[in-house]
Amino acid sequence: MVEATQPVTHNAEAQRFETKIQGHLARADYRMHDGVMHLVHTEVPVRFEGRGIAATLVRAALAHARAYGLKVHPACSYVRTFMARNREFDDLRA
Helix, strand or coil, X not given: CCCCCCCCEEECCCCEEEEEECCEEEEEEEEEECCEXXXXXXXXXXXXXXXXXXXXXXXXXXXXXXXXXXXXXXXCHHHHHHHHHCHHHHHHEC
C-alpha cells in the first residue's frame, strides 16, 4: 500500500525511520533512553495520508526494536493508537 519511491530505511544518525513518496519525506522519529526506544513523532505529507505509510514506518520501527531486544514507549499519539490496535506488539511496551 505504500507508494514510496524507495523502501523504509533506518536513519540512525537522525534517529528516525524514513521513506520518500514522490520526493517527499515521511518519517517516524524516535529517541533512545536507557535502552527504550521512545517513538516521539510520525509525519506523512498531508497529500499522502490515509495510504498506510505511517503504519509501514511504525511497523519498521517496531521490527527493529524487536530484532535488537529493545522496549518501546509510544510517546506519539499515532504510535499509541497503532499499538493498541495491533496487539502483537504488546510485548515491546516499556
